[in-house]
Amino acid sequence: MGAHAGSLLPGRVEPSAGPAPLTSLRPDPPPPPPPLAELGSDQRWWQLQQLRRGAESAQPWLQALADGELAPEPDWLAALLGQLEAAQVEQLLSLLAQQSEPLLAALRQELPAAAPALQPRWLGPLRRHCQELPAPQRPAWLVVLGLWRDPDVAELLRQAAAGEPSVEPQLLVLLGHQRQAADAALLQRRVLEPAPLALRQAALEGLAVGLSAWPRLPLRQTLVALAGDLQPSLAAKAVDLLARLPGGQAELRRLRRRRLDPAVAERLQRRLQRRPLVLIVHGRRGGLIPPELHRLAEELAQRRGVPVLLQALTAQPPAADERFWQAARRAEGFALVPLLLLPGGHVRSDVPQLERQWRQLAQQAAGPLPQRLPFLGAWPAWQRQLAGSFGPAEPGQQRIWLHHPLQGALPQRYLDHLRSRLGGPGLATPYTAQLEDLGPLAQAPTALLPLTLAANRLTEALAAGLAQTQGQVPGPLRLCPPLLQQPAVRQFLLSALEALP
Numbered sequence: 001m002g003a004h005a006g007s008l009l010p011g012r013v014e015p016s017a018g019p020a021p022l023t024s025l026r027p028d029p030p031p032p033p034p035p036l037a038e039l040g041s042d043q044r045w046w047q048l049q050q051l052r053r054g055a056e057s058a059q060p061w062l063q064a065l066a067d068g069e070l071a072p073e074p075d076w077l078a079a080l081l082g083q084l085e086a087a088q089v090e091q092l093l094s095l096l097a098q099q100s101e102p103l104l105a106a107l108r109q110e111l112p113a114a115a116p117a118l119q120p121r122w123l124g125p126l127r128r129h130c131q132e133l134p135a136p137q138r139p140a141w142l143v144v145l146g147l148w149r150d151p152d153v154a155e156l157l158r159q160a161a162a163g164e165p166s167v168e169p170q171l172l173v174l175l176g177h178q179r180q181a182a183d184a185a186l187l188q189r190r191v192l193e194p195a196p197l198a199l200r201q202a203a204l205e206g207l208a209v210g211l212s213a214w215p216r217l218p219l220r221q222t223l224v225a226l227a228g229d230l231q232p233s234l235a236a237k238a239v240d241l242l243a244r245l246p247g248g249q250a251e252l253r254r255l256r257r258r259r260l261d262p263a264v265a266e267r268l269q270r271r272l273q274r275r276p277l278v279l280i281v282h283g284r285r286g287g288l289i290p291p292e293l294h295r296l297a298e299e300l301a302q303r304r305g306v307p308v309l310l311q312a313l314t315a316q317p318p319a320a321d322e323r324f325w326q327a328a329r330r331a332e333g334f335a336l337v338p339l340l341l342l343p344g345g346h347v348r349s350d351v352p353q354l355e356r357q358w359r360q361l362a363q364q365a366a367g368p369l370p371q372r373l374p375f376l377g378a379w380p381a382w383q384r385q386l387a388g389s390f391g392p393a394e395p396g397q398q399r400i401w402l403h404h405p406l407q408g409a410l411p412q413r414y415l416d417h418l419r420s421r422l423g424g425p426g427l428a429t430p431y432t433a434q435l436e437d438l439g440p441l442a443q444a445p446t447a448l449l450p451l452t453l454a455a456n457r458l459t460e461a462l463a464a465g466l467a468q469t470q471g472q473v474p475g476p477l478r479l480c481p482p483l484l485q486q487p488a489v490r491q492f493l494l495s496a497l498e499a500l501p
Contacts, residue, residue, distance in 0.1 A: 032069065033060045036076065048079040058083040065095055072096055077106035081118060089125040100140075107144045115147045123148050130156060139168040146174025154178035162186055165195070169202035176206025184214035188222040197231060204237055211244060220251055227255055227264065235264040243271035249332040253501040272501050273331035276307045276324050278317075278358065278370070279497075280338040280351060281453070287315030290454035292484040293339075296494065303498045306331070313350050317357055325367040333368045335500060341377040341451050343414050344406050351375070373500075376493075377414070383421045385492045389449060389483065401449040402429040402458070431457045435465025449480040456482075 033056065037043035050056055061080055064070035072095075084092060096103045111118065127150070130141040142160060145153050157175045161167055161183075172190060175183050190203035204226070207214065223245075226238035239255070242248040252272050260268065279297055283289050289310050301308040307324040311317055328334040336358060338351050351372065358370045376382055405428040406415065419426055427438075429450075438448075450459050459482050466479055483489045 032064055052079040072102040074102045074105040077103055078110050081110050086121045089122055093129050104140055111147050119148055143170050149178055154180050169198050172202040172206045176209040179210040179213040181213055232261045232263050236267045239267050239271055249273055274304045274306045275331040276327045276334040278309045278311050278336045280311045283312030283314050287312045292454050300497050313346055325365045328367050334370050336370050336372045338375040340375045343411050347375045387422050389489055399424040399447045401426045403451045434461050447478045452482050453484045454482050
């Protein structure tokens with residue numbers, strides 16, 4: 001009992017030291033940052049590198065700034081930016097509310113490279129800070145904020161860009177950087193409306209920065225309109241952007257028909273991707289293509305830098321390899337060029353059938369569809385060149401051009417037109433004709449021009465007959481060589497085909 005009773009007695013309580021003073025619970029204030037060395041010195045650079053790498057705590061620097069012991073200078077603020085948490089960012093913005101230019105300079109220096117890393121801690125505080133500022137003070141901060149893609153930032157930029165007629169040009173560029181499809185109309189209006197050149201250039205740069213985000217059709221329409229602008233710098237940039245758009249090559253080819261500033265027209269030529277060509281030729285029996293046509297295609301391919309294929313009317317389409325289709329995809333198309341001289345059945349029936357075959361091949365190769373150009377004989381420039389291919393007429397000599405027989409009203413109208421262009425009559429002559437089949441023509445001073453690009457049965461038969469009767473006819477009978485064997489005609493054709501887009 002005694003022992004138990006003794007155990008129930010209160011024991012001796014030693015006197016307590018009492019609660020610790022409040023001052024002893026407060027953390028020690030961080031030591032102040034070391035004094036900065038002279039601006040531009042190697043020692044200062046080393047100090048700021050230590051700060052940038054996190055070797056020193058950021059809080060002493062903020063405290064020194066708050067206590068007025070450290071002046072806000074862009075170089076050390078730039079080194080500090082990446083070390084701050086969101087709450088410290090808020091503190092820094094509050095401390096520099098009345099002296100913001102050094103911080104803005106530091107942000108402009110650091111953000112282009114460090115924006116993704118800084119976004120989680122900086123975007124929210126900076127956005128709230130900007131929204132609280134009076135409208136006239138916002139542009140300087142928006143130039144910094146706009147480097148981040150954010151819906152709220154885009155709205156602030158939109159308000160600034162749509163407000164006053166005069167706006168900080170860089171804001172239009174940054175609005176494009178936000179890549180919000182709804183802003184396309186605003187930027188397009190800004191680039192087309194009368195305004196200082198710097199504003200229009202900035203709006204166009206904004207369109208360039210977000211190019212793939214804008215609705216395609218209105219963007220193409222804007223750039224096509226701008227290509228004819230009186231400001232060559234804007235027009236040239238519009239041509240460059242059209243070249244980057246899907247479907248832009250077709251727009252560039254259409255622009256070639258417009259009168260443009262010479263420098264813009266030169267830029268247009270450089271931006272055009274040359275299309276591969278398929279030259280449709282008559283060929284000979286069995287699909288044989290004369291050598292002069294092969295040489296023409298080879299030289300043309302070297303000049304254009306893209307494949308050029310030969311398609312004979314009497315043969316299946318030639319094999320188009322992957323190089324051909326790659327070039328066609330880059331140029332967004334390829335062209336079928338009928339090197340035919342008369343609007344006969346080949347032009348009206350066979351060529352459309354070949355076009356259908358090439359469309360099928362293009363679909364199988366996942367390539368673009370072909371464009372069929374008018375047949376060569378319909379080109380006004382070709383007709384002018386043809387008119388000079390006879391050479392000067394000799395006294396007392398008649399000039400006759402020989403053409404394949406044609407049927408129908410349309411071919412006859414064409415022959416009448418060609419007769420007026422060439423200044424002489426034509427004679428329907430089948431490929432099987434011989435020299436004696438020309439009748440009186442073979443007995444009179446005559447210059448004959450067969451309308452054929454390459455040698456064929458008719459030209460060979462006439463040349464052979466002329467060689468046999470040389471010296472037996474009363475007057476000189478002159479046979480002009482096939483057109484591609486005439487240097488001036490060949491050079492014209494090469495230049496004309498090379499100039500095709």
